[in-house]
Amino acid sequence: MTKAASAAAKDFAAAGVYGVHLAWADNNGIPRSRIVPVAGLADAATRGVGATSLFAVFDSHDAITYSHSGLSTPSGDIRLVPVVDRLRRLAGQPALAWAPVRQFTQDGDPWPYCQRSVLERQVAEASERGLEFRAGYELEFAVAPAGSSDVLTSPGHPGPAYSPHALVPLDGFVASLLHDFAANGLRIGQLHAEYGVAQIELSLGATDPVSAADDQLLARQTIHAAAHAHGLVVSFAPLVGLGAAGNGWHLHTSVRRKGQNLLEDPDSGYLAGLLRDLPALTAITAPSVPSTMRLRPGYFAGAYAFWGVENREAPLRYIAGSDHANVELKTSDASANPYLALAVVLAAGMAGLDDRPALPDPIGEDPGSWTAGERETRGVRPLPADTAEQDAALLASPRVAGVLGDDLLGAFRAVRASDAAWAADRTADEIVAAHLWRY
Numbered sequence: 001m002t003k004a005a006s007a008a009a010k011d012f013a014a015a016g017v018y019g020v021h022l023a024w025a026d027n028n029g030i031p032r033s034r035i036v037p038v039a040g041l042a043d044a045a046t047r048g049v050g051a052t053s054l055f056a057v058f059d060s061h062d063a064i065t066y067s068h069s070g071l072s073t074p075s076g077d078i079r080l081v082p083v084v085d086r087l088r089r090l091a092g093q094p095a096l097a098w099a100p101v102r103q104f105t106q107d108g109d110p111w112p113y114c115q116r117s118v119l120e121r122q123v124a125e126a127s128e129r130g131l132e133f134r135a136g137y138e139l140e141f142a143v144a145p146a147g148s149s150d151v152l153t154s155p156g157h158p159g160p161a162y163s164p165h166a167l168v169p170l171d172g173f174v175a176s177l178l179h180d181f182a183a184n185g186l187r188i189g190q191l192h193a194e195y196g197v198a199q200i201e202l203s204l205g206a207t208d209p210v211s212a213a214d215d216q217l218l219a220r221q222t223i224h225a226a227a228h229a230h231g232l233v234v235s236f237a238p239l240v241g242l243g244a245a246g247n248g249w250h251l252h253t254s255v256r257r258k259g260q261n262l263l264e265d266p267d268s269g270y271l272a273g274l275l276r277d278l279p280a281l282t283a284i285t286a287p288s289v290p291s292t293m294r295l296r297p298g299y300f301a302g303a304y305a306f307w308g309v310e311n312r313e314a315p316l317r318y319i320a321g322s323d324h325a326n327v328e329l330k331t332s333d334a335s336a337n338p339y340l341a342l343a344v345v346l347a348a349g350m351a352g353l354d355d356r357p358a359l360p361d362p363i364g365e366d367p368g369s370w371t372a373g374e375r376e377t378r379g380v381r382p383l384p385a386d387t388a389e390q391d392a393a394l395l396a397s398p399r400v401a402g403v404l405g406d407d408l409l410g411a412f413r414a415v416r417a418s419d420a421a422w423a424a425d426r427t428a429d430e431i432v433a434a435h436l437w438r439y
């Protein structure tokens, strides 16, 4: 690896790259990074660079909580080691390159709080069982002119939803996105003006799960840089305003055995596994206070635990087909750590393949339009509505909670509690505003 890092550093230096972002996402889905000069890349790839161990207990507002017993003092350092085969020069920031990191202890042991390693373990487990996953994120975000305090009062495009005309004022930005994504090695499936105020959606091509999470992080960096170059800012926050359509980061997955897509049959156990654990999954895939505010009926975001065939209100939307059959998890957003989100989805899906829980009939309507009595009769429950309910759902599923391991689970829960305490004496508008530009 050092050889590969030295070679990359040499090429970068010759091409006018001065530094490399060593990037990861914390337990709030917030990207963090350290830049090393290219001359330091090989050393970083060998020994790592130092960082505080407390990143695992940063909350969504950059406050550090000491309530998790494993990380209860300001002392301690970890090593961030770039994943060299994922190094990319950033097309939109040509003096910089980018690589995701793995986190290690000072002694070079795996750091139990390393989210990327948690996903790598699930992928290894899948491969031991002869399973191969494919995953891809769809990113919804809102655009505003640089300097805007929010999106709703200064929308970056006028709509109409899905209109080609809506994107005319953003032509240069759209062109940069298409160029920079390709140059950064990211595949865009589609891009369009979405339903929400000044909203754009961009889907990433499906790939292996770890690459899908890496890509999701790199996509954010790429979009932020392109927006900046065009005098814009983007909000990836789950909600940009009360009563407005949210930004879902829907997660598409499928799983193959011996090349056969098991999602061709919705009743293979995978979908049933996700449905069985959906409340606990959502505690990881849509974990912030604004996440729970986004999951309202009528907004295509998923508010009740059910599945449907191409039903856009369903948190689990089954998309039929042969090779491309997959399931879309809508209760997923930018405040999730992309590695942890995928790790728990894989684990719940694999448990479903093992246990084959009964799959109820799909629902074609919006259960939000039913009475509470109808929902009760048809066995459709609301998803956890706040942090406390999410926490209870998470603890009620050892299948999901166990994926994180005790240390990371403790830190993750401490961070959620810290966020909830922050939000307790704030209004809904204040909460939305404080998360707008965090991701």
Ligand code: GLU
Residues within 6 Å of the ligand: 140, 195, 196, 245, 246, 247, 248, 249, 294, 299, 300, 301, 312, 330
């Ligand atoms: N914006 C919706 C959400 O919050 C999703 C709309 C769609 O189906 O693409 O997830």
Ligand code: MG
Residues within 6 Å of the ligand: 140, 194, 201
């Ligand atoms: Mg969408």
